Amino acid sequence: MPGDTIPDQQTASGLDDEGCLSVTVDGADRVVEVHVVTDAPRLRRPDGLRAAVDEAARAARVARRDAGRPDVAVGSGMPEAVRATHQPVVAVQNWMGTGWRPDPADLVPHHYDTDDLGPTTGVSDNDCVSVTLGLASAGGIVTADPGWLANARTSHLERAVLQAFDQAYRKRDDR
Numbered sequence: 105m106p107g108d109t110i111p112d113q114q115t116a117s118g119l120d121d122e123g124c125l126s127v128t129v130d131g132a133d134r135v136v137e138v139h140v141v142t143d144a145p146r147l148r149r150p151d152g153l154r155a156a157v158d159e160a161a162r163a164a165r166v167a168r169r170d171a172g173r174p175d176v177a178v179g180s181g182m183p184e185a186v187r188a189t190h191q192p193v194v195a196v197q198n199w200m201g202t203g204w205r206p207d208p209a210d211l212v213p214h215h216y217d218t219d220d221l222g223p224t225t226g227v228s229d230n231d232c233v234s235v236t237l238g239l240a241s242a243g244g245i246v247t248a249d250p251g252w253l254a255n256a257r258t259s260h261l262e263r264a265v266l267q268a269f270d271q272a273y274r275k276r277d278d279r
Contacts, residue, residue, distance in 0.1 A: 116171055118163025120156040122146060127160035129168055133242035135161055135269040140258040147261065148254050154246045157265060161243050224279075226272025228264035232256070235268040237276055244272060 117128040124144035128137035146152035232252040235244040
């Protein structure tokens with residue numbers, strides 16, 4: 105019906121661990137918005153920016169997933185009834201050690217171009233931020249030019265990260 109929303113199609117936002125960056129993801133867990141909440145020194149280092157985007161995107165994905173489940177405490181990922189009776193995970197020894205392994209060439213169908221099965225990289229319009237996506241992941245590894253990152257305005261930082269994600273998604277979708 106018009107006006108109804110499907111929880112899986114809703115967007116959700118999440119903050120990094122220090123609360124300085126917010127990321128919004130859509131129903132496919134793709135990054136659709138990046139917002140600098142506070143201009144922290146962490147965001148001015150490539151490794152800090154990478155970690156902040158990863159943490160905020162992960163928090164947004166958990167919030168989006170849990171939003172459609174009223175029996176789940178936000179961020180826990182587990183229904184209350186299950187959590188109360190949940191048994192700890194026990195490691196199991198794998199006794200299948202026969203030594204036989206399939207040939208990796210037999211695992212990839214021959215009608216695929218194997219060059220298209222790797223990571224996809226998107227770059228911002230100013231060539232200062234890039235995002236590398238895995239084969240089937242909506243999350244990506246963010247890299248940034250340290251000189252540009254140290255001096256960029258927060259609005260330019262937000263725009264560059266989002267442009268890099270957008271380009272990476274488009275390139276992967278066009279394969």
